[in-house]
Amino acid sequence: MSIIKDTFVKLKNDVEHFGEKEWHNWGQNQKCAPDEIFRPVNLHDLKKIVKKAKENNKKIRCAAAGHTWSSLSVTNGYLVIVTDLNDIEIQYNERLKTWTVTTEAGVYLKDLDEKLRKHNPPLTLDAATVLNTVTTSGIVATGSHGARCSNSTIPEKVISFQIVTADGELREFSDEIDPIEMNAARISFGLLGIIYKLTFKVEPMFNFIMKDTFPAISDYWKPANLKNDVSNSDSIEVFYWPFNTPGLEGKNDKLWVKTCKRTDLNATESQEEVQLVSAFQNFELEFGDHIYEHLIKFPESTPYITHLLFKTGVEHESEKIIPAPDAIHYQKGIDHIPCMDLEFAIKINHVSRSLK
Incomplete structure (x- = not known):
């Protein structure tokens, strides 16, 4: 400070x-x-x-x-x-032989990413949420998960917490001090007190191969296909956008499958190109919010509008190599469309039964 x-x-x-x-x-x-x-x-x-x-x-x-x-x-x-608690400190942990970053509770992911990029050597988190307008304490205390298929969740990247407890004093939690208490602190929902600082393990910057495909639901939604993508990707997200094919026939609809796989290959897009795409996404979703307001007033237009939005704003098959934070936060402008969310998880070893 x-x-x-x-x-x-x-x-x-x-x-x-x-x-x-x-x-x-x-x-x-x-x-x-x-x-x-x-x-x-x-x-x-x-x-x-x-x-x-x-x-x-x-x-x-x-x-x-x-x-x-x-x-x-x-x-x-x-x-x-807590958003005015925004200091960031990067250290090398000799005991763990890894880089770490300590943030105050209100640090936004976009500011953390920028600080880590500019460090020598450049560093990154290897798991985070798509949104970068959330804070480090917010995503950890609520158990936010990102889209990783393996490795660990975001809270498991935290190696220590500093929390102001009910007596008004600062207490530290870590695996080294007490692993059982640390597990409770990792996803505490605020029950242990107010998070002041938290320390993450980070690693040298790396790239992802990010691939977007749009297979027909009837072709893709089979246990073998899903299990193959989960097993051979660092992350995978499967989206369904209703009424996305001509004639608005659900049986012909497509899925949007986004996969990321770590690579040692060089990036295929410059930061200027990535930033240009981000700017367009911001504009696109800001415009999209006005369209969704139209749907509330005229719900009968939903199939036709969502079909148009899918064709013009979503369905673009691509494969590119970009730095990890750009791949993790691949969609900018989400804040323009306040919404609610429903998610579910399927255990991969139960996938055959789940999809029958």
């Missing part, structure tokens, strides 16, 4: 409030009017909030970018928004 920031914090008489009275999440399906909303900027603030809550018999919940659809952050007590 800078000297100027430290000095400013010492001169303050209270934690910054910004006069906020209400909070809602990104999807706008959760809203609340807390007794007080706090935006801490350092550890001193966090401790002060917890001690104040204890004195006034208030319960605390936390929020970051607000992308959860659940009521996890909804409270009539104290709401702590």
Whole structure:
């Protein structure tokens, strides 16, 4: 933290409030009017909030970018928004023989990616969410998973936490200190206290071969095909976009299959090209949001509009080699379309039974 920031914090008489009275999440399906909303900027603030809550018999919940659809952050007590806790520190861990990065709770993935790219040597997380406008504490505390087929989930990349517990003191959790407690801390949903800092294992930058194909559902949706892609890819996502073929016949519909596989080959696209695609995606989804608003008013147009959007904005078969963070965060502009989500998982060794 800078000297100027430290000095400013010492001169303050209270934690910054910004006069906020209400909070809602990104999807706008959760809203609340807390007794007080706090935006801490350092550890001193966090401790002060917890001690104040204890004195006034208030319960605390936390929020970051607000992308959860659940009521996890909804409270009539104290709401702590952690997005001003944004310091990043990169270290080499001699004991583990690996690079690590320690972030404060409010660091956005897009800022973390940029910091890791500019490091010497360039570094990256090997698992993250598609969204890069979420925070490190937010994706870990909620058990966010990304699309990896193997290796580990995002919380398992964390090797230590610093958490302000209910007594207002800072406590460290790690596998080295207590592996059982560390497992509880990895996906805590805020039950152990307020996350102040968390440390991830990272690795030297690498590239993915990212491939988009659009097979017919009748051809692809078979146990052998799905199992082959899961077994031979680092990540796979299968999307279904209704009414995507001429005549709007469901039996002719296609799937969108996106696979990524790690490679030592050089990138086939420059950063300028990647950024140009990202800018277009932002525009595309911002425009798409207006179309979805039209569908709410005229639901009978849904088959025709979704067919048009699939053909013009989605169905483009491609194969390219790009750096890991660009492949992981392949879709920009998602924030333009607030929505709700339903997901499910299928165990690969049960895939034959699941698809019958």
